[in-house]
C-alpha cells in the first residue's frame with residue numbers, strides 16, 4: 042500500500058460520507074486529465090504545465106469542487122471536514138493535484154465566513170471561487186513579525202474610504218495577486234491589539250495601480266517568490282473592512298489558525314507521496330539496503346503515521362459531531378508538520394550525497410535541493426516554531442506566561 046486508503050481507515054464513516062466518496066471517485070475516473078496524472082505541481086510551473094493546471098482549475102470550478110468547505114449559499118459545497126478529507130484521499134488515489142484557490146480559499150474565506158457581514162460574504166466570496174480575485178497576505182512588517190500586533194501601517198478614514206500608508210514585507214505570491222488582505226492600524230491611541238483593522242485592498246482600481254508597489258526579495262532557492270510591499274495612499278472602501286473597524290485582531294486570529302492547522306487532516310497524503318519518491322531515490326543510489334538509511338526512512342514513515350493518526354483523530358472527532366479543537370490545535374499541528382518536513386528533506390540531502398551540493402549561477406536546483414531549502418522556512422512562516430511553543434505553553438497548557446523583556450535600566454543592572 043503506497044497511499045493512505047480510506048477503505049482500511051479506522052474511522053466509522055457515515056453512509057452519506059461513503060456515498061460522497063464514491064461520487065468523487067466516479068467523477069475523477071471520468072474527468073481526471075491524463076496530462077496531470079502523477080504530476081506534483083511545482084512552485085513555479087512551466088507555461089505548458091500552467092495551461093493544464095488552469096484548465097483543471099476551471100473544470101473543478103464548474104463541477105463545484107473549489108472552496109468545497111464553504112457554505113453552499115456563498116458558492117461552496119458545504120462539505121464537512123470528513124468529506125474534505127475523503128475528497129483529498131480520492132484525488133491522491135487518482136494521482137491528480139487537488140487544486141485550491143490558495144490564500145483566498147484557505148485564509149481569507151474562513152475569516153470572511155466567520156466575521157463578515159452578509160453583504161460582504163455575498164460580494165467577497167464568489168470571485169475567489171471563480172479565480173477572478175487572487176489574494177496575497179499583508180500581515181508582516183519590517184518591525185512586526187512574531188510581534189504582529191506591533192504593526193505600524195496606518196489606515197485613515199477619508200469619507201467612505203480607508204487610506205493606507207506603510208510597509209509590509211515577505212508578501213508571498215504578490216506577483217500573482219490582484220488583491221491583498223492586510224492588517225492596518227486604524228486607532229493609534231488604542232492598546233496595540235485593539236486598534237487594528239482587517240482590510241481587503243484591491244491592488245488595481247479601474248486598471249490603474251492602487252498605491253501599492255512591490256519589490257521582489259530573492260529566497261535562497263534563487264527564486265523571488267515573495268517581496269516587500271510599499272503602500273502609499275492606497276485606497277479601499279470602508280465596506281472592505283472585515284469584522285468592524287478596530288476589531289481586526291480576532292479576524293486575523295481566524296486566518297492564522299487556518300494557516301497553521303488548516304490542512305492537518307489531509308497533509309499525510311502529500312507526505313506519503315514524497316516518502317515513496319524518497320524510497321525511489323534510495324533505490325536509485327543503491328542505498329535501500331543500508332541500515333542507517335533504512336533507520337532514517339523508518340523514522341520518516343512512522344512520523345507520517347503519527348501525523349496521519351492525529352489527522353484521522355481530528356476527522357473522527359468531526360465525524361462524531363465534535364469541534365476538533367482539542368486535537369486540531371493549529372500550533373501543535375504546525376510544529377508537527379513543519380519540523381517533520383525539514384527533517385525529511387535533510388534525509389533527502391543525505392541520500393542525494395555529493396549531488397546535493399551542486400549549485401552555481403546557471404544551475405537549476407533539482408527537486409530535492411529546492412525542497413530542502415524551501416522547507417527551512419516552514420518553521421518560520423505562519424508563526425515561528427518558538428512562538429507556537431509559547432502559545433501551546435501559555436494558552437493550551439496554561440503554564441505561566443514568559444517574562445516580559447527586561448527594561449534597559451534593569452538589563453544594565455543585571456549585567457553589572
Ligand SMILES: Cc1cc2nc3c(=O)[nH]c(=O)nc-3n(C[C@H](O)[C@H](O)[C@H](O)COP(=O)(O)OP(=O)(O)OC[C@H]3O[C@@H](n4cnc5c(N)ncnc54)[C@H](O)[C@@H]3O)c2cc1C
Nearest residue numbers: 178179180181186187211212213418421422423424425427
Ligand atoms: C517563506 C516565507 C513566506 C512568508 N510569507 C508571508 C506572507 O505572505 N505574508 C506575510 O504577512 N508574512 C509572510 N511571512 C512572514 C512570517 O510570517 C514571519 O517571518 C514570521 O512571523 C516571523 O517574523 P519575523 O521574520 O519578523 O521574525 P522575528 O519575529 O523577528 O523572530 C526572529 C526570531 O526570534 C524568535 N522569537 C520572536 N519572538 C519570540 C518569543 N516571544 N519567544 C521565543 N522566540 C521568539 C523567532 O522564533 C525567530 O526565531 C513569510 C515568511 C517566510 C519565511
